[in-house]
Amino acid sequence: MGPVMVGPSSSHTAGTARLGRVAREILDDDPVFVRFVLHPPLAATYRGHGSDFALVGGSIGLNVDDPRIPEAIRIAEQMGVEIEFAEEDMGEVHPNTVRVEIRSRSRSVQIAGSSIGGGVIDVFNINGFSAHFKGDSPTLLLFYRDRPGMISEITGIIADEGINIASLACSRKQRGKDAFMQIDVDSPMSKEALAHICATPDVAEAKYLDRIP
Amino acid sequence: MIDSFKKLGELAQGRDLADVFLESDAREHGVPAEQIIEALTKRRQVMRDCIERGKGGGTSMGKLVGNEAKLLNEAFLAGKTFLDPLTVKAELYALSVMGENSRMGVIVAAPTAGAGGVVPGMLLALEEERNVDPAKTVRALVVAGGVGSIVALSAHISGAAGGCQNEVGVATAMGAAAVAYMMDGTPQQSISAAALALKNTLGLVCDPVGGLVEVPCVKRNALFAVHGLTAAQLALAGVESVIPMDEVVEAMVRIGRALPRGLKETAEGGLATTATGCAIGDRLKDEANQRRAQRAEERERLAHERKAGVAS
Ligand code: SF4
Numbered sequence: 001m002g003p004v005m006v007g008p009s010s011s012h013t014a015g016t017a018r019l020g021r022v023a024r025e026i027l028d029d030d031p032v033f034v035r036f037v038l039h040p041p042l043a044a045t046y047r048g049h050g051s052d053f054a055l056v057g058g059s060i061g062l063n064v065d066d067p068r069i070p071e072a073i074r075i076a077e078q079m080g081v082e083i084e085f086a087e088e089d090m091g092e093v094h095p096n097t098v099r100v101e102i103r104s105r106s107r108s109v110q111i112a113g114s115s116i117g118g119g120v121i122d123v124f125n126i127n128g129f130s131a132h133f134k135g136d137s138p139t140l141l142l143f144y145r146d147r148p149g150m151i152s153e154i155t156g157i158i159a160d161e162g163i164n165i166a167s168l169a170c171s172r173k174q175r176g177k178d179a180f181m182q183i184d185v186d187s188p189m190s191k192e193a194l195a196h197i198c199a200t201p202d203v204a205e206a207k208y209l210d211r212i213p
Numbered sequence: 214m215i216d217s218f219k220k221l222g223e224l225a226q227g228r229d230l231a232d233v234f235l236e237s238d239a240r241e242h243g244v245p246a247e248q249i250i251e252a253l254t255k256r257r258q259v260m261r262d263c264i265e266r267g268k269g270g271g272t273s274m275g276k277l278v279g280n281e282a283k284l285l286n287e288a289f290l291a292g293k294t295f296l297d298p299l300t301v302k303a304e305l306y307a308l309s310v311m312g313e314n315s316r317m318g319v320i321v322a323a324p325t326a327g328a329g330g331v332v333p334g335m336l337l338a339l340e341e342e343r344n345v346d347p348a349k350t351v352r353a354l355v356v357a358g359g360v361g362s363i364v365a366l367s368a369h370i371s372g373a374a375g376g377c378q379n380e381v382g383v384a385t386a387m388g389a390a391a392v393a394y395m396m397d398g399t400p401q402q403s404i405s406a407a408a409l410a411l412k413n414t415l416g417l418v419c420d421p422v423g424g425l426v427e428v429p430c431v432k433r434n435a436l437f438a439v440h441g442l443t444a445a446q447l448a449l450a451g452v453e454s455v456i457p458m459d460e461v462v463e464a465m466v467r468i469g470r471a472l473p474r475g476l477k478e479t480a481e482g483g484l485a486t487t488a489t490g491c492a493i494g495d496r497l498k499d500e501a502n503q504r505r506a507q508r509a510e511e512r513e514r515l516a517h518e519r520k521a522g523v524a525s
Contacts, residue, residue, distance in 0.1 A: 001358040002322025002329075004259050007314030008274070008426040010325035011371045041373060044479050045424040047501055050274065050317055070274075070317040077512060095373040095477070117371030117379070118324045118361075186243070 003119045005064040011096050012042075012049030015115025017069065018212050019098055020058025022123055022135055023111050025209050029104035034059045034076075035084040041095035043087040056083055059102055063213050064119065094122070121212075129171045129180035135212030137166060137184050140194075145202040146172050146179035153200055158185065161193045178204075214241060215359070216366055218404050218458035225400035230390075231352035233400070234359035253354045256321045257347065260310065260333035263320050267309025271316055275425040275497055278315055281432060282308035299342040303442055304435040307334025311431040324361040324370045327426045328377075328384035330434030332357050335388040335441050336395065345395050353391035360390045360407050368466045372419030372478040375469020381433055382414030382465065385441040386458075392445035401453075408454035410444035411461050416468055418476035420483025422490040423497040429484055 005014040024031065036055050038046055046052055050070065057072030058064075060081060068075060076083055090097055094114035101110045113123035113133070123133035126141065133139060140158075144150060151170065158165060164186040172179035189208055198206045215221050215237050225233045235246040270283030285305045288294050294301045307330035314320045314329055323332040336357075340350045364370070364383050372380050389410035390403040398406070414437065422428040454461065475482030484490050 001253060001256055001354055001361070002324050002326075004256060004319060004321050005326060007317050007320050007326050007329075009327050010322040010329075011373060012426075013317075013326065014322055041474070041477075041479055044481070045373075045421075047424070049424065049426060053317075065319055067319060073508070077508075077515065094369075095479075096371070117369050117374065118365070119322055120365075 003064055005119060006054075006067060006069045007050070009049040009051075010119045011115045011117050012046060012051040013054040013069065014064045014119035015096065015117070015121050016046075016051045016098065017054040017058035017062065017064045018119065018121050018135055019111070019113045019115060019123070020055040020100060021061065021063075021212050022058075022113065022121070022133065022209075023100040023102045023109055024059050024061050025212065026111065026126065026141065026207055027102050027104055027107060027109045028207065029107055030079075031059060031081050031102050031104055033082045033084075033103040035086065035101040037086045037088045037099040037101070039090045039093060039095065039097040040087060042098060052085065055098065055100070059100065093124075099125075126180065128173070131171070131180070131182050132169060133182060135209070137186070137211060138188050139209050140181075140183040140185065140189065140197070141207040141209065142181040142183070142197070142203060143205040144179055144181065145204065146177060147202055150179075150202065151181070154181065154183070154197060157193060157196050157200070158183065158189070161190060163187055163189060163193075215363060218363060218407075218462075221359075221363065222401055222404055228400065230359070230394055230400040230403055231355040234355050249355065250351060253351045253358070256354060257337075257351050259319065259321050260337060263313045263318065264306045264309040264333065264337060266318065267312040268305070270312060273312070273315035273425075273427050274317060275315070275423055275427050275493075277422065277425065277427040277493065278431045279312050281435070282312050299338055300439055300442065302338035302342060303334045303438040305334075306337050307331055307435040307438040308431060310334065311434045315425075315427050315431060323357070324365070324383060324387065325380050327372065327430050328380040328434060330431070331381060331384035331438050331441060332388040332391065334435065334438035335392050338438075339392055339395055339442075343396070349395055353395045356394045356403060357387040357391040360387045360403075364462050367462055368469070372421075374477070375466065376472045376477055377417040377419040377433070378411075378414050378465050379469055380419070381430075381437050382411055382417055384434075385414055385437045385444070386411035388438065389441040389444040389448070392442060393448050396445065396449055398445070398449050402448045402451075404458050405453045406445040406448035408456065408458035408461050409447055409452070410441050411458070411465065412454060412456065413440065413444070415461070415465055418472060418483050419478045420476055420485045421478065421480055422485050423494040424478075424480035424485070425497070428490075428493075
């Protein structure tokens with residue numbers, strides 16, 4: 001069974017709300033500006049399906065079953081969040097694909113993902129790194145400077161916590177340069193472990209996301 | 214992992230179909246059965262509440278639909294319907310859910326929101342009319358969800374990916390299997406019911422007028438709820454699908470690929486491009502533009518006020 005949600009379309013409201021929410025969670029700060037770049041098939045249908053409300057709702061932290069979603073754009077405006085919609089052909093991707101560019105006063109995050117039906121999402125790009133994030137399990141996102149031994153250090157900390165790693169994937173822009181690691185874990189992670197990971201040399205940023213509701 | 218209906222049939226032989234799905238979830242995802250039952254008990258209640266609200270009618274966001282459930286309910290209460298109560302209620306409940314959906318009300322995606330009326334329509338009408346224990350309905354939701362998840366392994370469940378067969382078609386198959394289960398059918402009969410239901414929705418295109426999940430979606434859910442009941446009836450009588458369910462799903466995926474883009478949720482074909490469909494689409498676009506202009510004005514006003522506030 002799919003999620004309990006606000007209508008009218010699971011791809012267009014539940015999934016898109018979750019995509020907005022992923023961006024908001026990674027930003028982890030109050031947004032002041034959000035730009036939604038829609039792949040053409042989604043751009044053709046998003047308004048009728050309420051995706052505009054849903055995307056905005058998710059990006060200001062509302063859940064998919066929040067009855068305030070139909071009011072999300074107004075709420076965002078009251079919160080002082082500037083919203084923009086644009087269209088861009090992203091090539092061979094799922095029809096319902098969107099890129100979310102979100103900014104707070106001090107930080108910015110960019111994700112691209114598809115809403116593939118029934119509220120299921122696939123975030124395939126985070127800040128320019130390729131990813132495979134579905135938001136259905138606790139996940140650690142790590143931005144760091146690539147160097148030998150990094151992976152084993154991080155996984156060591158997680159293992160010490162007694163947490164099982166369900167999957168791990170890395171991607172980087174260039175050897176020895178910026179890199180990204182996505183670690184899906186089986187059980188929630190403690191604040192201490194996260195602090196420990198953040199303090200690891202060459203880790204620029206660690207974001208821990210729980211399941212995205 | 215239960216990755217095909219063939220495997221499901223083998224595993225489930227002589228067993229309770231819901232138990233088979235629950236055990237598999239517990240084994241693979243570590244979710245205990247009680248937790249799933251609890252979550253689905255809540256889903257059933259959301260469906261019930263949504264049906265009650267939906268019977269009252271109202272106007273949809275695009276103002277194209279909304280009062281279908283109210284009209285049918287009035288006719289039913291006045292004794293003016295000619296079909297048997299089970300059929301009428303299946304239609305009525307599906308319409309109620311879809312009415313709520315079109316007003317951005319809270320619903321359960323089953324498996325999607327656009328097809329969210331089919332399963333509750335069938336299951337909750339059956340529960341009432343045949344005095345099924347609500348706990349059994351909850352277990353039937355396990356079956357429906359299980360069937361949907363096997364289909365989802367090989368097909369995207371969305372109109373954009375493969376047309377309405379992927380949404381309402383799959384929902385109908387899920388509901389048919391669940392109904393066969395509620396009527397104490399064997400697991401094989403549930404699988405046959407799903408196959409019969411899905412086979413006869415193949416090729417169904419997604420052509421929503423103005424891009425809204427309103428026309429034809431709302432009434433389509435009601436009519437396919439009935440379609441699913443009849444598929445379950447055949448299966449329970451021992452009728453089998455000549456083409457096995459796994460192959461029906463394969464056919465659906467191939468047909469979905471072959472469908473032109475205009476018939477996959479883009480509102481660029483089918484009913485959406487009839488004379489009436491186009492006229493409605495144009496009107497909706499105008500209204501959206503007006504709303505946007507209003508919002509821009511509002512924004513400017515707010516900015517102005519803020520500035521004035523700072524100045525004073
Ligand atoms: S026609 Fe399209 S939008 Fe309407 S229910 Fe079917 S798949 Fe969903």
